Amino acid sequence: MTTATLPAPWAVCEDCGKAAGLPISHVPGVPGAFMCVACYTWHRNVNAATAQLEAMTGPVVGAWAAQWTRAGLSDExxxxxxxxxxxxxxxxDFGDAYRARALRYLRRSHRVPATMPEDVPPARETVDPAALPLLAQCRPADPAHGIRARYFIGANGQAYTIHATPDTLTLPQPDGMRLLIFTGWRGVTRFHDRVSGAPGYRVPAHLWADVEAALSGEDEGRPA
Structure with a gap:
């Protein structure tokens, strides 16, 4: 079986190469990879399992870390x-075997829940635009000194790094300013940057191209 022998819009699955697949696009208007039903289902299950594990363990591990940090233990x-x-x-190789055994043990020690938990309540978040850091300058990357990507200086003099690929909401303002609001990470709702904790930034018009480049993952670091 080859793509040439399949009727459009079918093509050979780009994951397994053994079955016919359809283009799966996650961005409107952007062509996606050709995937068969089995491979697409596998990817969806892995993504859902990852999101669920993060949602379940994040609060528990976070509370544990906060408790023992207060008790005097260091990050190390x-x-x-x-x-x-x-x-x-x-x-x-030993670590892989250890984790595999641990997962098998945990899987056998706990049953699949008879009922799934209720849906989480809707997110209700208030963002005060005036409280968002105002970006004032863009500084270029400096690989020679270990700075691999552009970063920004706020009007308060603090340095900010905008990491690539968060989910964001952009609100254009009448004066050309844009409010950049972080809404999550890979579809998981989270109203703050995963690293800096900032809920977003006020971005002047002349810095927007640099912010877009940072969000897209470009790392050439051109100055503003």
Whole structure:
């Protein structure tokens, strides 16, 4: 079976190369990869499982870290504990085997829930535009000094790095300013930047191209 022998719009699956697939696009107007039903289902299940695990463990691990940080343990202490529990401190092959055994044990020790939990309540978030940091300058990347991407200086003198690929909402303002609001990460709602914790920025018109480049993952770091 080859793409040439399949009727349009079918083509050979780009994942397994063994079945016919259709183009799956996640961005309107942008062609997507050709995927068969089995491969597409696998990707969707992996993404859903990843999001669920993060949603379930994030609050628990976060509360645990906050508790023991207050008790006096350092970040290095906590990382050492998590490395030991997950086998991250082992050689790669031993760590893989350790995690596989742990997952098998946990899977056999817990049953699939008879009922799924109720849907989470709707997110209700208030963002005060005036409280968002105002970006004032863009500084270029400086690989020689370990700075791999452009970064920004706020009107308050603080440096900000805008990392690529968060979910965002952009609100154009009458004066040309744009309000950049972080809404999540890979479809998981989260109203703040995963790294800096900022809910968003006020972006002057002359810096918008640099902000867009940072969000897209470009790293040439041209100055504003």
């Amino acid at each position: 202490d906590l990382q050492s504990i998590t490395d030991s529990l997950t086998g991250a401190d082992m050689a790669e």
